[in-house]
Amino acid sequence: MMTDTQTMSRSRQFSKVCEILERYSYDSTKLIPILQAVQEEYRYLPEEVLTFVATSLNLSPARVYGVATFYSHFALQAKGKYLIRVCDGTACHVKGSVSLIEVIQEKLGLDEKKRTTPDMLFTLETVSCLGACGLAPVVVINDEIHGQMTKEKTNALIDEIISMEKSYVPRNN
Amino acid sequence: MDEKKSLYINGKKVLIEGEKNLLEIIRKAGVDLPTFCYHSELSIYGACRLCLVDVEGRGIMAACSTEPQEGMKIKTTTDEIRQIRKISLELLLANHAHNCPTCSKSSFCKLQEVARKHGVEEVRFKKIQKSSALDYSTYSLVRDPNKCILCGDCVRACNEIQGIGAIDFAFRGSDATVLPAFGKDLSMVECVDCGQCARVCPTAAITPKSEISEVWKAISDPTKTVIAQVAPAVRVALGEVYGYASGEDTTGQIVSALRIIGFDKVFDTAYSADLTIVEEATEFLERKTKGEKLPIFTSCCPAWVKFAEQYYPDLLPNLSSCRSPQQMFGSVAKEILSKEIKKDKKDIVIVSIMPCTAKKFEAKREEFIKEGIAEVDHVLTTQELARMIDQAGIVFKQLETESLDMPLGFKTGAGLIFGNSGGVTEAALRYLYEKVSGEKLEQFEFQEVRGNESIREATINIAGNDVKVAIVHGLANARKVADKVKKGLCDYDFIEVMSCPNGCIGGAGQPVTFDVKTKKDRTRGLYEADKKLQLHKSQENHFVTDLYRSTLEEPGSHLAHEMLHTNYSARRRVSDTEIQILNGSAKEKLEISVCVGTSCYLRGSQDLLYKMIDHIESNNLQDRVDVKATFCFEQCDRGPSVSIGGKVIEGCTLKKACDEMQNALKK
Ligand code: SF4
Ligand code: SF4
Ligand code: FES
Ligand code: FES
Numbered sequence: 116m117m118t119d120t121q122t123m124s125r126s127r128q129f130s131k132v133c134e135i136l137e138r139y140s141y142d143s144t145k146l147i148p149i150l151q152a153v154q155e156e157y158r159y160l161p162e163e164v165l166t167f168v169a170t171s172l173n174l175s176p177a178r179v180y181g182v183a184t185f186y187s188h189f190a191l192q193a194k195g196k197y198l199i200r201v202c203d204g205t206a207c208h209v210k211g212s213v214s215l216i217e218v219i220q221e222k223l224g225l226d227e228k229k230r231t232t233p234d235m236l237f238t239l240e241t242v243s244c245l246g247a248c249g250l251a252p253v254v255v256i257n258d259e260i261h262g263q264m265t266k267e268k269t270n271a272l273i274d275e276i277i278s279m280e281k282s283y284v285p286r287n288n
Numbered sequence: 289m290d291e292k293k294s295l296y297i298n299g300k301k302v303l304i305e306g307e308k309n310l311l312e313i314i315r316k317a318g319v320d321l322p323t324f325c326y327h328s329e330l331s332i333y334g335a336c337r338l339c340l341v342d343v344e345g346r347g348i349m350a351a352c353s354t355e356p357q358e359g360m361k362i363k364t365t366t367d368e369i370r371q372i373r374k375i376s377l378e379l380l381l382a383n384h385a386h387n388c389p390t391c392s393k394s395s396f397c398k399l400q401e402v403a404r405k406h407g408v409e410e411v412r413f414k415k416i417q418k419s420s421a422l423d424y425s426t427y428s429l430v431r432d433p434n435k436c437i438l439c440g441d442c443v444r445a446c447n448e449i450q451g452i453g454a455i456d457f458a459f460r461g462s463d464a465t466v467l468p469a470f471g472k473d474l475s476m477v478e479c480v481d482c483g484q485c486a487r488v489c490p491t492a493a494i495t496p497k498s499e500i501s502e503v504w505k506a507i508s509d510p511t512k513t514v515i516a517q518v519a520p521a522v523r524v525a526l527g528e529v530y531g532y533a534s535g536e537d538t539t540g541q542i543v544s545a546l547r548i549i550g551f552d553k554v555f556d557t558a559y560s561a562d563l564t565i566v567e568e569a570t571e572f573l574e575r576k577t578k579g580e581k582l583p584i585f586t587s588c589c590p591a592w593v594k595f596a597e598q599y600y601p602d603l604l605p606n607l608s609s610c611r612s613p614q615q616m617f618g619s620v621a622k623e624i625l626s627k628e629i630k631k632d633k634k635d636i637v638i639v640s641i642m643p644c645t646a647k648k649f650e651a652k653r654e655e656f657i658k659e660g661i662a663e664v665d666h667v668l669t670t671q672e673l674a675r676m677i678d679q680a681g682i683v684f685k686q687l688e689t690e691s692l693d694m695p696l697g698f699k700t701g702a703g704l705i706f707g708n709s710g711g712v713t714e715a716a717l718r719y720l721y722e723k724v725s726g727e728k729l730e731q732f733e734f735q736e737v738r739g740n741e742s743i744r745e746a747t748i749n750i751a752g753n754d755v756k757v758a759i760v761h762g763l764a765n766a767r768k769v770a771d772k773v774k775k776g777l778c779d780y781d782f783i784e785v786m787s788c789p790n791g792c793i794g795g796a797g798q799p800v801t802f803d804v805k806t807k808k809d810r811t812r813g814l815y816e817a818d819k820k821l822q823l824h825k826s827q828e829n830h831f832v833t834d835l836y837r838s839t840l841e842e843p844g845s846h847l848a849h850e851m852l853h854t855n856y857s858a859r860r861r862v863s864d865t866e867i868q869i870l871n872g873s874a875k876e877k878l879e880i881s882v883c884v885g886t887s888c889y890l891r892g893s894q895d896l897l898y899k900m901i902d903h904i905e906s907n908n909l910q911d912r913v914d915v916k917a918t919f920c921f922e923q924c925d926r927g928p929s930v931s932i933g934g935k936v937i938e939g940c941t942l943k944k945a946c947d948e949m950q951n952a953l954k955k
Contacts, residue, residue, distance in 0.1 A: 126869045126901050129917060133894060162470050163865045166919065169469075170886055175453030176469035176862050177477065184458045191470075 131156045132164060136171050143172040146182055150189060159190040195231050195238035197276055200255040204244030207252040215252055216241060218266045222273060236280060237273075295360040310351035310362065311339050319364050322373070322402040324490050325439040326352040328804055329789060330448055333440050337376050338402070340369045348372070370406070377403050382413035384491070385434040391492045392675075396800035398490030399437060420465070425473030427652045428481040428645035429497055433465055436493035442466060442485030449789060451764030452595070454479040466493070469862060478598055478861035480763070482591035482787045483645030483796025496645045496797050499666045500676055506637040506665070507550040513629060514637045516546045517617045517696070519557040521643035521707035521792040522670045524813030528799045529674040530684040534806045535813030537820075540689020542641075545677050547690065555696035557640065558703030560617035561715070562826035563835070564588065565702055567852050568610045568712075569719040570843035572782060581605050583758075583773060583780040586712050588612040590650035591787035593856065595763050600770050601858035601887060601924035609853040613706065614640050614647055615656055618663030619851045620835065621696055639666045641673050643707070643795030646787070655854050669797025695831040701732075701818030702826045708811050709761040709791035710737040710744065713784045717748055717755070718825045725751035732824045738815075740790065740808070743769065745780070761786045761794075860885070860920035869897070870904065870915035878952050881916040881931045882940075887924030896928055899942045904949075912953060 135152045139145040149168060154160055160183050169179040183189045199219060203212045219225070219239055223232050231238040247253045250262025254269060261272060293304040297317045307313040309332065314321055324336035334353035341351045344361035348369060363369075381403060388394055423431035440457065443466060447453045454477050458467045468477040486494040506512050518539070527538040546554045568586070575581050587593055587608040596607060611619065617640070622633045629636075640647060644667075650656070651664040668676070677684055691697070702718050705711035714734045721729045736746040737759055744759045758780045760766050766785045772778045788794040793810035801807075818824060826832065840848045866881065882888075882897040897917060904910055921929040926938035930945050933952040937944050 126915070129867055129869050130898065161867075163867045166469070166862055166865045167867060167884060167917070170919070171889070175447075175456065175478070177456035177458075177467065178453050180467070180469045180471075181456040181458045185460045 128156050132167065136168065141172055143174050146172065146174070146179065147186070150179075150183060154189060159193050161193070162191070192231065193235065195236050197237050198240065198257055199237060199273075200240045200242050200245070202243070202245045202247070202251070202253040202255070203241045204248065204251075206244070206248035210251040212241075212252040214266055215254060215264055215269050218269050219273065222270065236276075293356075293358045295356055295358065295362060297362050298364055304356045304358070307356055310341060310343075310354045310356055310360075313356050314341065314351055314362070314364060321351055321364060322406065323352060324398065324402075324437060325441060327441055327444070327488055327802070330441065330444040330488070333444065336437070336439050338373060340372060342366050342369060373406055374408055377406060377408045378411050378413055380437045381408065381411045382415055384437065385419075385432070391435075392495050392498065393492035393800070397492060398802070423473055424497070425475035426479065426481060426649065427475075427497065428648040429474065429479075429483055429486055429494055431474060431494050432492060433467075434493075435491045436466055437491055438464055438466070439490060440466070441488040441490065442494055445484040445488045446479075447764075449484050449762045449764060450480070450482060450591075450595075450787065451762075451767045452478055452480065455485060472863070476863040480591040480594040480598070480787065481646040481649040482763070484788065485796075486645065487788075487794075487796040487798075487800075490802075496669045496671060497648065498672055498675075499648070499668060500672050500679075503639055503666050503668060503676070504679075506639070512635050512637045513552045513625070513631055514550065514639060515621060515625070516551045516554045516639050516641060517557045517560070517614070517621070518542060518546075518554065518641045518692075519614070519643060519707065519792065520561070520704045520711075520814060520817075521795060521798065521810065522641050522673070524707070524793065524810045524817070525643065525798045526670050526674060527684075528801065528806070532685075533809065534801070535809030535811075535816075537813055537817045538684075539817075540691070541684060541687040542673075543690040543692055544687045545673075545680075545682050545684065546641075548682055549676055549680050551639070553693045553696075555617070555621065556692050556699050556703075557613050557617055557642075558699035558706065559696045559829070559831065560620065561588075561613040561703035561706040562700055562829040562832050563616050563620070563852065564610055564613045564706075565712075565715045565719050565826035566832060566836075566843050567616075567848060568608050569716045569723065571608055571610065572716070573720070573723065574844065576781060583778075583783045584608050586782075586784045587854075588706070588712060589646070589786050589788075589792075590644075590653075591646040592763065592766060592785045594646070594649070594859065595766065595787070596770070597856055597859035598861045599767070600774070601922075603770060603773065604856045604858070604925070606773070607856055609849075609855065611656075611852055611854045612647075612650065613703075614642065614650065614667075615663055615854070616852050617696070618651075618656070622661075622663060623839070623851065624696075624835075633661050637665045638663065639668060640664050641668050641670065643670055643792045643798045644788070645669065645796045647797075669795075670799060671797055674799065695834065698829060698831045699821075700823035700826055700829050701821045702824055703829070704821070705814055705818050707792040707814050708738075709786050710739065710759045710784065711791065711814070713737045713757050713759055713782065715826060716782065717750075717757075719827055720755065721748075721750050722825065722827060724753065727751075729825065742789070755782065756780050757782045757784070759784045761791055762789055763787050858887075858920065858922040858924045860922055862919065865919045867917040868914075869901065869917055870910050870913055872911040872913050874911050877912055877914045878933050878949065879914050879916075879931070880933075880949070881918045883919065883921050883927060883929040884917045885920035885924065885927075887920075888927035888929055891927045893928035893930075893940075896930070896940060896942060896945070900930075900945050900949075903942070903946055909949075909953065913949075 165179050166176045169176040201216050225239050252264050254261045254264045302317045321339045323339045325333045332353050334350045339351040342363040420433040468474050506514050523539045524535050527536045528534045543554045572584050585607045618638045626633045648667040651667050656663045702715035714737050717734050742762050742765045748755045760769050790807045794807050923929050928940050930937045930940040932948045
């Protein structure tokens with residue numbers, strides 16, 4: 116069941132999308148910044164919102180979908196509350212990033228295809244080079260960088276989030 | 289030096305005569321370069337890297353995207369070019385499905401042809417792409433992504449010719465594919481089934497959907513009487529498959545072939561085209577007299593009709609209410625024949641042979657299927673007919689010619705030229721002229737409405753009245769004209785729209801060709817066929833007159849409306865699109881959706897939505913409602929549309945919405 120806070124945010128999100136379109140004067144050449152702004156709002160690009168954006172900009176939904184799938188920066192699937200990104204760039208790879216990925220996948224029951232936990236708490240992504248090679252291997256959780264990671268440290272980090280989430284009781288159910 | 293610019297192709301001097309790219313000038317000089325992504329009707333893409341040439345001092349470049357320049361020295365074949373080409377082809381073949389013998393495009397596939405011509409004998413690379421599922425969702429087309437070579441021809445056809453963009457590139461690198469929005473099925477998006485994407489595709493990644501086996505099944509069922517109707521454009525194109533010149537009329541051979549295949553009767557769609565003219569011109573005159581619902585738009589092209597339903601709901605009243613000749617034929621034939629041969633309509637099977645893929649969709653529209661019985665049961669494209677002829681072992685070139693059956697095989701030249709862009713207009717003018725002036729029309733050809741340009745206008749004076757007509761082909765052009773009509777920027781009386789370039793003769797079901805000249809020949813073929821007939825005006829078709837006398841009474845009668853006319857409704861473009869705005873937590877919630885589709889949006893639905901949310905929040909109702917923004921309730925001409933607890937309110941205002949909410953929540 117949806118929580119009250121989420122309910123409120125839905126209507127705010129939609130008016131945000133309209134605001135964004137307005138801000139860019141419905142200019143279809145600004146599609147990429149528009150999509151960026153929309154993604155900031157929803158944390159991903161929901162299909163129906165993309166259709167709305169396409170129609171408003173007088174573009175075909177297929178074109179907007181094409182742009183959204185071209186740039187890896189855009190996500191078309193909902194992401195979990197915690198986005199875990201493990202760097203698999205050369206430096207991190209050499210320092211064992213693959214074993215970190217395996218630890219997380221096993222712990223959260225994820226794999227190549229299944230990137231988000233069913234409770235929408237975690238999403239795991241691999242990225243190539245975050246520009247923090249000095250700290251390799253690097254794990255980023257919601258923009259917070261954790262450097263020189265080991266399997267043990269990764270494990271502990273996730274446990275910490277889980278226990279914190281458990282003690283959080285949402286209002287309204 | 290002389291004034292004319294020139295360049296050198298393989299050492300031979302060739303004049304530059306306005307060619308826009310090296311490819312055109314090289315082809316003019318009699319050298320054929322292979323191409324996948326070049327199509328003279330489409331913009332230049334330059335992606336397949338097949339049309340390579342060596343320009344002295346500049347190196348190897350793509351001919352299709354290089355401008356001809358004075359003095360260029362071009363070599364069209366070198367060891368290096370042959371090498372690169374072969375590797376490109378091998379790479380394409382490596383990822384391409386390997387089922388050529390069973391592929392419907394087999395003998396017409398450009399990939400096959402080019403690979404064979406350029407000596408690709410083995411493929412040294414491994415397939416890296418995973419297999420994808422085929423898309424059989426529409427009635428008209430099949431998408432097989434496993435055969436796509438990413439030339440983008442289809443994407444550009446849909447965008448540039450039709451102005452739709454139902455398919456586009458998605459993802460990137462080795463994952464790149466051509467897809468409908470969100471990877472949905474083609475039937476779930478705004479595709480209008482025109483098949484222009486299939487017409488330009490060099491491989492079988494998009495092809496017309498076959499109904500051949502259903503037709504064979506009906507033919508071998510002794511309880512069924514199987515009737516063929518042959519569209520005008522088919523007869524000037526089918527011969528191309530069998531070595532006849534394009535444009536050559538092979539009606540006689542087609543009739544023989546259909547009889548051998550096992551059709552019980554062979555009739556002509558040009559008959560019902562004559563009937564269409566009588567109805568449509570009558571409808572036009574009525575509107576013109578009353579001065580309403582003008583301009584009238586023609587309605588014989590099903591792709592245009594679907595397009596109008598999706599993009600121009602407010603112009604739907606302007607569409608002629610006449611069914612297309614295909615559907616008029618089905619309706620009339622089943623009615624007449626069921627009486628004549630005393631057979632149940634369900635045992636009479638009507639098979640249309642059409643140049644068109646959208647006709648397959650049209651035949652399946654629910655308005656044309658009554659109590660489970662369709663007016664037209666199956667639609668075969670010209671290509672499919674050729675395949676059936678081959679399957680029956682018929683040697684087309686050796687066939688004797690035979691005549692069509694009567695009465696529904698009888699037509700005038702007016703019905704025949706329907707297959708050309710401008711044909712419907714001309715046929716209507718031939719009728720209107722005599723009807724309005726009461727004089728005999730001696731010179732029946734209206735050259736002023738013929739031609740190749742995609743938007744044409746003419747003003748014809750009939751007995752002191754000017755009739756202003758416009759003729760468009762290609763839906764991107766139709767969009768331009770429709771927008772002008774909507775804004776009141778033009779004063780046409782009559783607008784003919786055909787979705788396919790040059791009209792039905794350029795339909796996607798016609799034999800595969802990549803030569804633009806073919807279409808010109810077919811057009812000429814139909815005008816010549818008109819000349820050769822004795823009669824040229826629909827009103828002279830005495831079997832049409834008979835039909836009115838025996839059954840329909842008079843043009844535009846009540847029965848004529850029932851049997852020959854139809855209605856249209858606004859249609860949403862993309863399915864499953866709702867944006868959740870409020871999601872209440874109560875068990876029983878009031879479902880509210882507000883349309884934010886284009887038409888409603890322009891009528892202020894977005895603003896209405898905000899005000900409704902304000903109202904809900906300030907009255908603390910958010911737990912008891914579910915609010916969604918949605919696309920198109922298909923009532924666009926009466927927006928803004930809001931649905932509250934299942935009740936749709938048209939022309940909704942904040943007051944109407946609040947009242948209804950209060951009402952519904954009380955219960
Ligand atoms: S059939 Fe026509 S509308 Fe549909 S995808 Fe192909 S070109 Fe576009
Ligand atoms: S579907 Fe056909 S036309 Fe479209 S990109 Fe693929 S190969 Fe080219
Ligand atoms: S035809 Fe020139 S690059 Fe494809
Ligand atoms: S846009 Fe079609 S009903 Fe609203």
